[in-house]
Amino acid sequence: MADTTSSLPVDLFDQTTIISLLFTLAIVAAAYATSRQVLASSTSSTLRFFFIWHLADALCHFILEGSFLYHCFFSHVPAEDALAAGFHPTPFNFLGHGAERVYGAQAGGSNPFAQMWMVYARADRRWAGVDLGVVSLELLTVFFDGTLALYICYCITKKDPKTSIWMIILATCELYGGFMTFCPEWLTGNINLDTSNFMYLWVYLVFFNTLWVFIPLYVIWWAVGDISGALNERKIKKNL
Template sequence: MADTAATLAFTTTSAFSIAGLFGALAFAYVGLVKLLPKTASRIDRLAFVWLAFDALIHFTYEGSWLYLSTFGRTVNGSEGPLADMWKEYANVDFRWGTADPTIVSIEILTVLCAGPLCCYIISQLIRNDPARHYWIIVLSTAELYGGWMTFCPEWVTGNPNLDTSNAWGFWVYIVFMNTIWVWVPLWLMWDSYRAIAGSLRSTHKAKSA
């Protein structure tokens, strides 16, 4: 592992990975323009783009990892562009190359539950169904917990599987690619809390009048 920090840098695989992220974001924006009513609020429009982006990442990037990491397969033993992408990520978090059972368990729920739930909430946004706020809180809580269970076992054991010595790998793959699934869910939970609490308080006030 001593040579990992020296060799890990921006590569063609890195460019492929980042291009895929921007492609998913562009696709999400097209969905916003085509599907969400023009009268939708700014917050709902941002939520739509995030949820569509979120679903695409769960289904494509994480779905590919799950396929490469189940039924005896591992990323390190696989070939192809997506395998190469995950091998590069595994240079900074070794568990993703070896089908770590904890990560596999988290990703099963992420791909098979969180991805479809994103799509369901998108359908509620399109219909302007206020019940979406409950499901946004469910989704956001699950994603925050998934992130916690991904990294907390590492922190309490001294980070044996993480290599943070390379600036590119640390700031892009570990920090950026993971913390966006902290800050955005927290923002969505806060917004949905305001909507639910505001509605309940208005109802309570009307009944008490």
């Protein structure tokens, strides 16, 4: 890791960074506003929190991480020009194109989402281009996790008793995805991570990623308790 005592970069709080952080807050606000519209007033605070979390989770997966996948598959520039400009190389034969193209947010030009991912790539350079491990995980995250998160929101609105089961499945997926995202870095000495300042280390890498650790762990704890309570109640009724 880089020395955390080094001087701060001049673009630490540029316009793209501020807009990106505000957009993230807007997703949470939209999830909260939706909860006010679709959940009954009698809904417990815990289930309301789970609804907001899972809706915000789905929106992050579909909009933010979906845009990352879009640029990985559809944004590209000639490799000769890109590599000369310092772009990260794309794995050989990605999408069957040999080595003549460079893909990823780095090739997205002025697209707002490409610029947003280039901001995050200051802390984790893998997100600038195409890292096959990250892309493979994001395909599952966007299409499976995002869809399941939306379904969980629907289950909460319908007071479906199977909601806890689906929440455990999704939370386990989120934890596994986070581990597989960062374990390769831990094993190679964090060569792609920049922890040279507070924003990169504690906001981008720690805060935004550990949200998908601590909240899923809490979801699992609550859901296991909910299922256990239902099973204990059934056991009591059988013994009557």
